[in-house]
Amino acid sequence: MASKTDTEVIIGGKVFTLSGYESEEYLQKVASYINNKIAEYNKIDGFKRQPVDTQNVLLQLNIADDYFKAKKQIEIMEEQISEKEKELYDIKHELIATQMKFENSEKNGKSLQTKLDESSKKIIQLEAQVKGTKK
Amino acid sequence: MASKTDTEVIIGGKVFTLSGYESEEYLQKVASYINNKIAEYNKIDGFKRQPVDTQNVLLQLNIADDYFKAKKQIEIMEEQISEKEKELYDIKHELIATQMKFENSEKNGKSLQTKLDESSKKIIQLEAQVKGTKK
Numbered sequence: 451m452a453s454k455t456d457t458e459v460i461i462g463g464k465v466f467t468l469s470g471y472e473s474e475e476y477l478q479k480v481a482s483y484i485n486n487k488i489a490e491y492n493k494i495d496g497f498k499r500q501p502v503d504t505q506n507v508l509l510q511l512n513i514a515d516d517y518f519k520a521k522k523q524i525e526i527m528e529e530q531i532s533e534k535e536k537e538l539y540d541i542k543h544e545l546i547a548t549q550m551k552f553e554n555s556e557k558n559g560k561s562l563q564t565k566l567d568e569s570s571k572k573i574i575q576l577e578a579q580v581k582g583t584k585k
Numbered sequence: 586m587a588s589k590t591d592t593e594v595i596i597g598g599k600v601f602t603l604s605g606y607e608s609e610e611y612l613q614k615v616a617s618y619i620n621n622k623i624a625e626y627n628k629i630d631g632f633k634r635q636p637v638d639t640q641n642v643l644l645q646l647n648i649a650d651d652y653f654k655a656k657k658q659i660e661i662m663e664e665q666i667s668e669k670e671k672e673l674y675d676i677k678h679e680l681i682a683t684q685m686k687f688e689n690s691e692k693n694g695k696s697l698q699t700k701l702d703e704s705s706k707k708i709i710q711l712e713a714q715v716k717g718t719k720k
Binding site for chain 1 (some may be wrong): 599601612614616637638639644645646649650651653655656658662663665670672673679680686690693694698704705708711714
């Protein structure tokens with residue numbers, strides 16, 4: 451973990467010194483996100499006429515709304531991940547079962563080939579016998 | 586979508602009337618989350634002695650931090666999902682390839698079985714011939 455540092459950020463036109471373990475880059479990104487929210491709100495008619503504490507609470511609610519939407523997305527993605535894990539589990543089992551079926555089929559093929567080779571030898575012997583007795 | 590409704594929430598001990606499409610349940614959940622943040626901060630020595638705008642900015646930064654952490658988690662989960670999708674794609678191809686190998690092996694087995702049946706018939710015929718000539 452990085453050491454504790456002081457970072458100056460500008461939020462709503464005012465300078466704040468943040469002391470913590472987060473990187474300056476991260477804190478500037480968060481400050482910039484909040485400033486964009488403030489800029490969005492300032493475009494809305496009547497926002498500036500609201501009492502400052504109402505402005506602040508609206509801003510807090512808006513940021514918290516982004517957070518809850520992200521949390522909802524995390525829940526959906528968690529479901530997606532567990533669905534995919536289940537699908538992977540099932541298909542791995544199907545693959546193993548198919549591999550076993552293939553191996554058994556190959557074993558059966560080898561056994562049939564051996565029997566066929568024996569039969570071929572026997573046919574040659576019998577044909578020789580038939581020819582021999584015909585002489 | 587639900588119709589626009591007014592919902593009263595209490596944040597930081599003050600009543601705010603929120604007008605929007607979100608459900609009352611959702612807005613109360615978000616308000617409760619912010620109130621928990623405020624309660625956490627009020628436990629920290631010196632927080633209450635900060636100017637109100639500093640208190641508000643710290644609260645906004647803290648909520649935004651939750652949001653950015655959730656966003657980071659979403660990125661990680663997106664990677665996990667695409668890794669699992671790649672794994673599924675690969676294993677599906679392997680399954681299809683194994684199924685084809687199995688089908689070919691079965692076809693080969695059937696062909697060998699047919700040849701073996703023919704050989705067996707031929708052996709019976711030849712054995713009969715050998716027996717017949719011996720008589």
